[in-house]
Amino acid sequence: MRPDILFPLFAALNSLKGVGPRIAALLEKAAGPHVIDLLWHLPREIVDRRERPTIAQALPGKIVTLTLTIGRHDAPSDRRRPYRIQASDPTGSLTLTFFRGDKKYLEQLLPEGSQRIVSGRLDLYNGIKQMSHPDHVHPLDKASEIPDIEPVYPLTQGVTPKVLGKALTAALARVPELPEWLDTAHLARTKWPAWHEALHAAHGPRGPSDLSPLSPIRQRLAYDELLANQLALTVVRRKAKRQGGQSVEGDGSLRRQVRDALPFALTGSQESALAEIFADMASPNRMLRLLQGDVGSGKTVVALMAMLNAVECGGQAALMAPTEILARQHYETIAPLVAKIGLKCVILTGRDKGAARRDSLAALAEGRAPIAIGTHALFQDDVAFRDLKLAIIDEQHRFGVHQRLSLGSKGHRADVLVMTATPIPRTLTMTAYGDLDSSRLTDKPPGRQPIKTVVIADSRLHEVVDGIGRKLKEGAKVYWVCPLVEESETSDLADAEGRYADLCRSFGEAKVALVHGRMKGKEKDAAMARFIDGPADILVATTVIEVGVNVPAATVMVIEHAERFGLAQLHQLRGRVGRGDAASTCILVRAEQLSETARERLRTMAETEDGFLIAEKDLELRGAGEILGTKQSGLPEFRLADIALHGELMRIAHDDARLVLERDPDLTGDRGRKLRYLLYLFERDAAIANLKSG
Structure with missing residues (x-):
């Protein structure tokens, strides 16, 4: 239960003096439903009177x-x-x-x-x-x-500064003196104020320097939020580990057969990632591991080897992807390889219905199919496994933390491996995946050519079309990515349908295919098949091709209005080419007028192919929320911390949380009891529920 001393902070806003139901509803839009939300709503500038x-x-x-x-x-x-x-x-x-x-x-x-x-x-x-x-x-x-100095807050329509100011004064009057939960030596070193003092000072800045995220006041509050986040994740992780798993250690027979059938040797980082995964699976604890691999670094092969390890022990493995295109891509890579060694692999997506679906479900329930690949459809109640030992979730940032665990719960404490081709900066890895161990694939498979990236203004689009004509004569295949599906009255962005029509006029309808998110599954598949197998050599698409499309013959990627895309997304799209052994080119077509941030993004793309370096730059330019698409990423939305600016604080909080819980796993010691207040303040009650009561 939340301690009584914190109850006034979690009261509704209309419990504050002078805040009626109408104002409370407006303040809730700006900050949130409780008094504490108003306290986290910090000023962004000041007026000096x-x-x-x-x-x-x-x-x-x-x-x-x-x-x-x-x-x-x-x-x-x-x-x-x-x-x-x-x-x-x-x-x-x-x-x-x-x-x-x-x-x-x-x-x-x-x-x-x-x-x-x-x-x-x-x-x-x-x-x-x-x-x-x-x-x-x-x-x-x-x-x-x-006031000599007056703070200025982000407002919502209908709320005046005076009304917000009165509500905040009433909210600050409720802030209790709480015991200090930070380490004494750390406080002395940083010269940070106490929490109570920092909160009052944040709402009563004495000058512009107090508004800086790097001021002692703001750093103190940011660190508290980051520490609450890291403690909660570490508690969840320790609980999952404590539940125990099962030791999964195959004899290597199936893996040897597949290795022998592969036309290439595994890279050094694939080998080391597999060593970490196999060690986790062999231990009696449940595996919770993140596998990060840049575009084209060979995650699918690593996933397959991990799956075969489970199958060698008589178990089953499932791989879940966020889109049907990606699920089918995995299926087309994995099914033929495992068929050669006599294993059945089934696919389950929202589109699979009727007799085919019933057969797949029966094969999984009876254990005849040791490997399943699918979309969210794998979560459904009627999907049962005879003995699921390993759950793999691809493009993890498209799923929340709960979904990550719910696929694993289809088996008895099944091991969980999550994969992403979106390179994530280390600070974000700690934030979104702090409950997971982490492996990175840092090198490309042998034979992969570097991709030449060029940036050109859209006034030179005719040159791009001419260049594509020459490339088609050499037998190349081309992706052409547009930001919109169809022409919009409110936007001058390139639209896929309009560009498709233009390119059909230039090269003939047979040569061009179109794919976008509004098309039905069968239409998409037919268009993709025309591009992969012919006769089409140009695929006009929206960002549906961002992940999971593997066409080694494609060597040219054109991205229109490249300035409108985030760095990570541009990097993902570029990774659709350069997958064979031929030299590849990525052409970023930009608007005439660019903001400084857009210019910096495109410059970064032209200068490097290193996904992890690009991810760090993306974090710097865009901030954390946008990189993973906070809404569906399971990434907490921080109110006081900014990962792009407080990365070092995140690292310290990460270490602090681990150390605290190693010494005091149930937070019942002196500092542990104080840290429980912190977890309650930041509504990490679930973490406290996971601790033994005390």
Whole structure:
């Protein structure tokens, strides 16, 4: 149970003084449903109201705080015209302007002949100094109510800074003094404030430096969030490990047969990844491992060898992919290899129905099919295995953490291997996959050629088309990727259907195929078959071909509006070529006008093929949330931490969490009990439920 001292922080927003149901609903849009969410909603800039000049000294465009004598009110007869109030000091005069101003209210706020302190932005209108809708208006005896430094928050429509400010003041009044959960030596080294003090200081910045993510205040709060994340993941991981698994150690007979049939030798990093995987499978603990491999680094072969290890022990293995195209790609690679050694492999996708599906389900339930490949369809209740020993999940970032474990639960504590061809920076690996051990495939299979990448402006598109004509005569196959499916009135981006029509006019309909996400499965398959086996040599596509399409004869990749894609996505698309032994080219077609970030992305693509280097650059340019597509990645959305800026803090939190739980696995020691407050604060209650009570 959450400790009583934290209850006020998890109360609904309308429990705060002055926050009714309407305002609470609006604040919830901006921050979240609870008081604690409002506290995590930090200011992004400040307004400095310390400049207190005379009217003559006041400069247009500046925020100023003035002491004024209020003069004549010019109330318009038509409410649509501005309400103007003349004001002065000994050095000059100005106009206070209110649009749709209420006469009665303004006469009370700014009575003629009174003195008032007024703060806001000064502007010039027809050469006359004016201030529209001042932020603060107070009598002289309440001058202290105007803050010298005022924080500015991200707002949602319908919430004024004043309303948010009052709600935050009420929320901060509820923040309790909690016992310090950080290591004393670490606090002394970093000179960070206590949590309570840091939270108050974050909402009461004294200058621009306090807003920096690297200020001691913000680093302290970011570290708390990262530590809660790492503790929770480590607790879940330890629980999964503690559950125990089964020792899976085959005799190597099937693996030897497949190795002998392969036309190539495995790379050094494939061998070392397999050694780690086999060691995990042989141990009595359950394997939870992430296999990261750059595009074309040979993950499928590693997956197959791991599956065969399970089959050698009389068990079954399943491989799940996020899309039907990718599942069928795996099936077409694996099924022929295992058929040669007498093993049955079945495929299950949403499209497989009727007798074929019933046969596949029966073969899995009876153990006649030791290997299954499929999409989410493998999760379905009617899919049963006789003895699932290994679950492999490909393109893991498309699935959440729960899905990762639910396929594994189809077997008795089955080992779990997750794979991704999206190289992930180390800090993100800790964040999204901190509950997994990690292996990396860093070298390409022998014979793979480097890919030449060129960036050209879209005004030279005709040159690209001419160049493709020459390549087709040499027997090449070409991918042409567009950002949209069809022409849009609101966008000038290239559309796949329009480009398909253009290329058909240039090269003939027989030579061009089209694939996009809105097509039915059978249509997609037919278009892909025309491209792979002929007669089509150009495949116009949206990003549905980003993962899992393997056509070794394809040596040219054209990406239109390349500036609209993220670095990781560009890298994935480029990886569709260079899969055979012929030299390949990737042409990035860009708009004439580019932002600096887009220019930097395209420059990185032209300079390197190293996916891990590209991933680090992507993190730097775009931040963590977008890289993995936070919504479906299982990656937590951080409120206080920024992985791109707080990578070093993440590494420290990662080590800190492991060390704490090694010494105090149930968090019942002195620091452990204090860290439980941290887990509750960041709503990691599930982790606490996983600990033994104490």
